[in-house]
Amino acid sequence: MPERSLDGLVLTARPLGEHDRLLTLLSEAEGLTRLAAPGARRPKSSLAAAVPLTHLHLQVGGRGGLGRVRQLRVLRSYSGLAQRLETLAAAQALAELCLKLVPGEAPAPGMLADLLLQLGRLEGVVTERAEPLEALAVAVQGSVHLLALGGFALPLQHCSRSGAPLAPPIGDWDWRCSLLPSEGLAIGAVPGARVMLNASELALLQRLTRPALPRRRDGNLMGPEAVWLHLLALVEAWCGEHLGQRPRAFRLLRTACEPMAPQPSEPT
Template sequence: MIADRTIKGLCLKVGPLGENDRLLTLLTHEEGIVRIAVPGARRPKSRLAATSALTFLELLIGGKSTLRRARQIKVIKSFSKLGEKLETLSAAQALSELAMLLVGTNDPQPEILQAVLIHLERLQKEDIKPVEALANCVQACVHLLALGGYGLPIQKCCWTGIDLIPPIGDWTWRCSLIESEGFAIGEITNAEITLNASELALLQRLLKPILPLKQTGELLGPMKVWMKLLRVIELWIETHLNRNINALSMLKKILL
């Protein structure tokens, strides 16, 4: 037996466990991904019945190390407003899915948890526009992939090693995504994604802490460009993590 102790974590997923219990999948600072049983949580009058995904929780846990059980649960922060719009909910679910791919059990990666919390807060902003939700999702994926060791190599040509410095204003310049390697200068035959100079420059700016904005405060880049960058993210994840992020596909369908 392990002594009861307190942990904090973001609930990424909630599922049934037996007849009356729930199983929480949490992203924590100390242990990475952990799974905690919540006894009786599916009973209507249970004091633990309010557990849900996309909440930052403090839990008193105990029991066997193979599957610990929650004794008490306190909600520190709820991101329930994300469910009010399909695009923000899909974006948030995409971040949850990606976090679960990047972080393992007994694999503490506090930077990833902090990044997810920051981006969920941004997605929950009042009056967020669909294109802003998409852009936030794309940037969040760029950040999480970099923190998890699968960052997009967007600074040098993957074939020549030449710096990728997009010549803004030259509308003939192109670079192509080679899914297994990165971006190569030029228009490569059979490449699914080809970016012009402005599109690559926008992608490179996503490594910064905040989204690129115009002087007016509006988001830089139209919906069609953000959709293109989302496809870059999808292809990179499919190739390097060998998985599809279902919520990214849902986000595209919602915004099309």
């Protein structure tokens, strides 16, 4: 088999043998590809940069079966996301989601580009020392985008039971819609619903299908932290129903972003 060039993001890197690594690479051309990186675990290896959350240009060879990385060039490393728990957790959750959504060795149009966009935004959270809420919002919006690209889009336009448009009446604090993971979103407070949203929460969720995060005129995110955590719960429930498993890093992200419990005051 002749050598081929491949650009992609390393989602996972596991030990293979004594000195090698087994990579799972996300690319536009091939979707998920498993590759051996010979000697990559040696400190001075030319392939040592083959680690998770690194965007690489690869030369790949091998005759059938598992391809072997011959050469690599780092296009961009997202290792800086590990400086903060919430940005690392958000990145890991989005990577896990891609592992569930993307078919092996089949084109995945738009998936890599969107994931790289979200990782770039998470880098901005680190460099700008932004609030943890920014990382949470990127993870929620990124999940909405990736689910749509992977064929499991959240049905945000019509009631799953009546077919009526999901047009949230902003300002009506008694209005509710319910997530029924096997069906979609239904207008009203349905008994047994996994998650219920008010009108403002649904309106915010619907805006997440757009390219940019929803912000006020002053640049701050729309919605408080509690609302974004509520939307994360909805995404988790949808993933659990349709993908068979929720990204484990969602739990770590929730832990990093949930408000700390108030500490008891010391006796005077």
